Amino acid sequence: MASAQTYARVAGLLFLISFVAGSFGEFYVPSKLIVGGDPIATINNIVAHNTLFRLGFAAYLTEALCDIMISLVMYALLRPVQRDLALLSAFFGLVSTAVFAVCELFFFSGPVLLGNASYLQSFSREQIDSLAYLFIRMYGYGAALFMVFYGSASLIRGYLIFRSGYLPRFLGVLLTMVGVAFILKNLTLVLAPAYSSDFFLLPAPLTILVLGMWLIVKGVDAGKWDGLQQAANIGRSAQ
Numbered sequence: 001m002a003s004a005q006t007y008a009r010v011a012g013l014l015f016l017i018s019f020v021a022g023s024f025g026e027f028y029v030p031s032k033l034i035v036g037g038d039p040i041a042t043i044n045n046i047v048a049h050n051t052l053f054r055l056g057f058a059a060y061l062t063e064a065l066c067d068i069m070i071s072l073v074m075y076a077l078l079r080p081v082q083r084d085l086a087l088l089s090a091f092f093g094l095v096s097t098a099v100f101a102v103c104e105l106f107f108f109s110g111p112v113l114l115g116n117a118s119y120l121q122s123f124s125r126e127q128i129d130s131l132a133y134l135f136i137r138m139y140g141y142g143a144a145l146f147m148v149f150y151g152s153a154s155l156i157r158g159y160l161i162f163r164s165g166y167l168p169r170f171l172g173v174l175l176t177m178v179g180v181a182f183i184l185k186n187l188t189l190v191l192a193p194a195y196s197s198d199f200f201l202l203p204a205p206l207t208i209l210v211l212g213m214w215l216i217v218k219g220v221d222a223g224k225w226d227g228l229q230q231a232a233n234i235g236r237s238a239q
Contacts, residue, residue, distance in 0.1 A: 004166070004225035007077040011070060012215030018066035019208045021059040029056030030107075030140070039133035046110050046132075053111065060104050067097045071153075077220070078160040080228035089156035096149035103142035109135040144189050144196075151182025166224035171214060174207040 029052060035041040046053050071093035078086040113132040123131070154175050162172025181200045188196040 004077065004222045004229075005219040007073055008215045008219040011073045011077055012212045012217075014066045014070045014073065015208055015212035015215070018063045018070065019205070019212065021062040021066065023205070025056045025059030025063060026143070029053065029059070034136060034140075039129055042133055042136065043110075043114065043129045047114060050111060057104065057108055064097050064101060067093060071097075074157055077225075078157060078164065080225060080232050081160045081164045083232065085156055085160060089153045089160070092149050092153035092156065096146065096153060099146040099149060100143055103139045103146070106135045106142065107139035145186065147182045148186040151179045151186065153179070154182060155179025164220075164224075164228075166221040166228070168214070171211055174203065175211060178204045178207045 033042065033045040033049060033053060033056075035045065071090040074093070075086045075090040078089070110132045113128050113135070156179070158172045158174070158176030158179055160172070161167045161175060162169050164172075181203055185196060185198075185200040188200075
């Protein structure tokens, strides 16, 4: 088994890589290409900046790989606190990544539709452009609608960090706030779209940066982690 400090530093590095890749692929690239309410401008941007579009998708793939590994490493790091909840957070993390991957397929469909394939010749140019724009919009809505899974994973991890004793409680509070923010963004989008705002997500970037840097630089209190892990192993052996 790896040491607690190894888990912590790997998790911190993965969080930071995921943050950088996600910021580029999910926010920067779409902000440069997608023009709200203007399908023609959006399609023209994708055609003119196809390399940027594909770099954005590659960045998402990097983020997804990191998020999958984060699910495993955070489970290993937090299981001494409460194994079943740590496992549940890993499940939520994996589901959120899988669901977002489906949404990314809609995003990547744009260049496929715009590629002048023979099987698309029954559609007019206007129809293809509208369909490509629709798929890109579906990506945005799908990503927002299912962030409840990512929020649930963050909420549970924040709770476990707060209880752990080997990580500072303020990290748990920050991550719990991020989880609640993602869930509120999701619920308002479904139940009250007029009140749904990206304002809810403002704590997320700073929290991920602080958490990643703390895990890399400070790590965990290895003695307390080992003590909880040994107690958990004894408890399971006694059952």
